[in-house]
Amino acid sequence: MSGSGQGQRRMGRGGRPMFILSEDSQRTQGEDAQSSNISAGKAVSESVRTTLGPRGMDKMLVTDDGDVTITNDGATILNTMDIEHPAAQMIVEVAETQEEEVGDGTTTAAVLAGELLAKAENLLEQDVHPTTIVEGYAQARGIAMDVVDDLTLEGDVDDDLLRQVAESSMTGKGTGDVTTERLAEVVVDAIRRAEREDGVDRDAVRVHTQVGASSSATELVEGLVEDAEPAHKNMPRSVEDATVLATDGTFGVRETEVDAEYTVEDVDQLTAAMDAEERQLRELADAIAEAGVDVVFSHSSIDDRTAAYLAENGILAFEDVDDETTTTIAQTTGGQRTSKPDEIEDDELGHADSVHVEKYDDDDRVFVEDGADAQSVTVFVRGGTEHVIDELERALQDALDVVTAAVDTGGVVPGAGATEINLASRIRDEAAGIEGRKQLAVEAFADAVEVLPRTLAENTGMDPIDALVDLRAANDDEEGRAGIISTGETGEIADPVEKGVLDPAAVKREAVESATESATMIVRIDDVIAAE
DSSP states (O other), rough: EEESSSSEEOOOOGGGGEEOOOOOEEEEEEHHHHHHHHHHHHHHHHHHHHTSSTTTOOOEEEOOOEEEEOOOOOOHHHHHHHOOOHHHHHHHHHHHHHHHHHHSSSHHHHHHHHHHHHHHHHHTTTTHHHHHHHHHHHHHHHHHHHHHHHOOOOOOOHHHHHHHHHHHHTTTTOOHHHHHHHHHHHHHHHHHHTEEETEEEEEGEEEEEBBBBOOGGOOEEEEEEEEEEETTTSOOOOOEEEEEEEEOBBBOOOOOOOOOOOOSHEEEEEEHHHHHHHHHHHHHHHHHHTOOOOOEEEOOOHHHHHHHHHHHOOEEEEOSHHHHHHHHHHHHOOOOOSSTTOOGGGGGGGGEEEEEEEEEEEEEEEEEEEEGGOOOEEEEEEEEEEHHHHHHHHHHHHHHEEEEEEHHHEEEEETHHHHHHHHHHHHHHTTTTTOOOOHHHHHHHHHHHHHHHHHHHHHHHOOOOHHHHHHHHHHHHTTTEEEEEEEEEEEEEEEETTTOOOOEEHHHHHHHHHHHHHHHHHOOOOOOEEEO
16 A cells, blocks of 8 residues: 555545645555565665675765775665665665674675575565564574574684784785785784784774885885975975974964054054064974974964074974874874974974975875884875775775774685575575474575575575585585685685685674664664655
């Protein structure tokens, strides 16, 4: 039953009509509502399905302004698409949740959510009640979580395993096979530098991009990299063993609190006023130099005359540094941000092994390095074009997140579809002992999970049906250690652990959780009311 534009009417006492909704409201109920919502969710899922896996295809996203993004990152694709349907938006939220929680697996979560909806649609057509589907999916999800725990590899997650996790995450994201190995080393090194007693401080790892050179020139900087140029041309461009001041104080002539006007009657008075200003600015520069400061990062602008005096004292200064960066530099160099650069306390000063300015084309970049003691590190990303470097940054951010997840949760599982094929097998086995129609929902969940290895096979160039049959048989023989490994122009069934294809267990858990939650939420909707 559906209605639109006429308002919703119920009969009151005496047979008189009673209007509940306005005439501008639109209402869709029952099977029509379920079908519309499920179709919308499936459509969004299908839009990213071809991007799954190392052989996944890219999407070109063009905005109204003509900005072009080329990527196969599920979260980026879904966030860029102009999606209005509320049910479809729920699938977008699945990818967003996956990205926020574990940083990768967004396409996996979106594809699984869409397939769960497709299987639910078939069950609804067989008159299986939505509540039964929801209960069956919830039970299957619980089984899946247990299987992920069982498949988690035993032993410590060492650097070799973490590099494999990073490579698995970046493969197929425009990094190239050789470059991926190099980038994986940078990623693991960065996360190890950010390890603390209570886990990884992910915020201590920053990513900075610079067009030019090849992606293999990407390196880990033991400190910070920022867009900034010296405030004066005569300032040094490199300072070793630097004492650093981060400030938001004033570097110009102080303004009085009293709004007053002065009358200048002759040249001598004007000269005296200008001399007083010059003296004030020189005293400020001298006070900074006497405090032992070598490098200044100022959130505010620096008067040209002050900059010249700082240069005379051999001080390297940067102006108009953004607020967050000013604070970060103070923290990472061990100092404190101050608003009084002319009254510096010793504990406000930070230290860096080296502060140096490098020129890239017409742009200056400042490197604040502190060696092995650096509190923050920066992955300095290089690439030939803007499009290349944007995709590299997305790939590296994902890799940094999944390595963080692997370190914090301490668990990795076989990748390449091996985990999913085992999830499906175990869920089917458990379904045999479930009574009633809920068994159908549990089995449907198992079928839905298999969409992931099937899609991997399809995107790799293998026959998806044959690959799925071979994968099931191989996993019976290999005890859960067979997946679809990309080789050249096609793929093969092999042990993903031996091939170094690993995923954090946290990524699998989050994908199953978020996909199940969104699919069941959509299935339970049987009435859509839209009003202005």
